Amino acid sequence: MSDEILINVSPQETRVGLVEQGVLQEIFIQRASHVGVMGNIYKGRVERVLPGMQAAFIDVGLDRTAFLHASDIHVDAANSPASGAGDINALLREGDSVLVQVIKEPLGSKGARLTSQLTIPSRYLVYLPHADHVGISTKIEDEDERTRLRDLLTQLIEESGRPGSFIVRTAGEGVNSEELRNDVTFLHRLWDSIQEAAPHSSAGTLVHSDLPLIMRTLRDLMNDDIERVRIDDEAAYQRCVAFAQRFVPGTAEKIELFDGTAPIFDLYGAEDELQRALDRKVPLKSGGHLIFDQTEAMTTIDVNTGAYVGYRNLEETIFKTNLEAAQTIAHQLRLRNLGGIIIIDFIDMIDETHREQVLAALGKAMSRDHAKSVVCSLSSLGLVEMTRKRTRESLERILCEPCPTCMSRGRIKSAETVCYEIFRELRRTARQFQAREYRVLAHPDVIARLADEQSTGLAELEEVVHKPIRLLAEAQYLPESYDVVPL
Known part of the structure; x- marks a missing residue:
């Protein structure tokens, strides 16, 4: 079964679902009442400098001031270590204007996370105006291809005679020099327009916004595995086709207008899968189940055998349950968009080989995830610690609000x-x-x-x-x- 992208458009909300092998794997939601700011570039004003945290709070025109750490500040060549580079007091002062980009959406009570080390993406490349190295996506594993791309980009940078550098995205694998040259030219022009707009923008205003959700989907998610993109709105369909023909060559023919009688998210049971992703308890096919608890500091996942009794012995039953749980956990982390620190309490396994196989299964299942994750080994308490990059709100935080009855405790008095x-x-x-x-x-x-x-x-x-x-x-x-x- 092929991979697809389902796009549901309404005046109030746009939903994008990534379906792999007939199962909804990821969901992206953008509402008219709250448009995401990830990737946007602002001209910010320094409100407060905090030497103790080596950070500053920046007003970029959002509801809350955003956070900029010293390590995320671009330092000009003139700011050598001898002149205090790296010290927030030497880099910023209250009232200063600074060009910044959002690298993490506002989450909960926290404001957005910023950087002044700007990155501008296109179909195949990411342009880094202030960097001086060529990077290749780690998902491009063939060494010969990595070398070819690095040499080609180095040549294109030398031909342009302009500062900055590039990172080749996963979609850039196998592309020819002309396609890369077109991307380089496009990104240079876009950067020129940003530089021209910035001096004339007042502090706390938007200088450059990232693409709308649907266009970002075509730019970021389209690959050879995606067989088709279905859109249930004709106007959005026309815009997508025009965008694809200009910026994502070879993908326009994959875009289809969905005119089915049932809602588009009823395909592959995507709507039901989305509703189940809000449940605390997730059943396993074997009869076991998972319990997800999301807190401000971390997410914990408990694995239970439940009604599964197995056929041989207890150790084999536990092993089979944990293997299935590893696959389901990877799926749910992507679908729920859970990030930060994640603690998994697998059922205790005595056999060391079984432990290694479960960890390997979890790592393999996470390999298709677009978000970067790191899985650690089992701790002395039998827990698996992992992290998953968090750049936007989780599904629960987008779709739900605190319970007025229990005041978010998850329990009420009897x-x-x-x-x-x-x-x-x-x-x-x-x-x-x-x-x-x-x-x-x-x-x-x-x-x-x-x-x-x-x-x-x-x-x-x-x-x-x-x-x-x-x-x-x-x-x-x-x-x-x-x-x-x-x-």
Whole structure:
């Protein structure tokens, strides 16, 4: 089964799904209410310099000031180490203007992450105006091809007579000199336009924006494995074809207008897969399951055998479950776009060979991921530690919001616990107020428990306070909310 890209367009939201072998692997979402800023170039103004953190906060016109670390600041040749290069106080002062690029979207309560070491991508290359070396994508493994590309780019740089350098993207494997020359010329012209616009831009404004989501998809995701791109909006389809014909040669014929009767994300069960990606529990085909817990600091994944009992022995059952879990974890990390520190608690394995095979399976499954990841060996506690580059919000953070009932704890107090709190509040209120009666307003489940299982305790409390207690169910109350009203 071939790989495809599904693009669902509406006035409010654009969704791009990458389908590999008939399974939704990655999802990209852009909403009209929140357009991503990744890759955008701004003229920023330094708001605060923090020597203790060797960083500065930059106003680029976003809701929150963005973060720029000293290590991400381009240092001119004139700023030699002797003149203090690397020291934030020597590089920036409050009120300075600086040309910066977003390398990480605002995440949670954190502002965007910036760099002044700018990079400008095209189909085959990434231009680095301030660098002086040629780079080749690590996914191009053939040494002869790497050498050919490096020599070719070096020659093109010398011919242009311009500063800066390039990195060959994975899509550049096998391209000829003319295609690379066209990309070099395009990127030089684009950089010239940015340099011309920057001096006339006021601080805190956008100088250059990256391509819209659909165009970025064609630029970044299109490869020989993609058999077709389906788009369910005619206007977007026309724009994509025109863009592909000009900038992504050989791919325009792969773009199709989808006119099916069912929604496009119903293909391959992509909509259902997307909904399941929001669940905390992920079932395994064997009967086991995974538990995903995403926190501010890290993501933890617990592997359980569940109903799977195997056919031979316990060790073999654990090994089979862990192998399947490794494949599913790699899929879910991509689909949920989970990044940062990730801790995986595989089921304990005694056999060292089994451990190595599970780690190898996880590494192989992660190899198709577009985000850079590093998988460490098993720790002394039997945990696998890994990192995955995080540049944008996770799927859960995009589609969900904190629960108003549990206040993001993931748990709510039981009805029994709330009943006991009400008993304590009744005693407290009775000491403070003289009343004819006390009325309790609470969620229907809590009121039902007070009238049934806790009726004896409620009767005893009436004797203590010497006043009747009336119960009133309020459907609009949250399960943990209640009021005790003296009348």
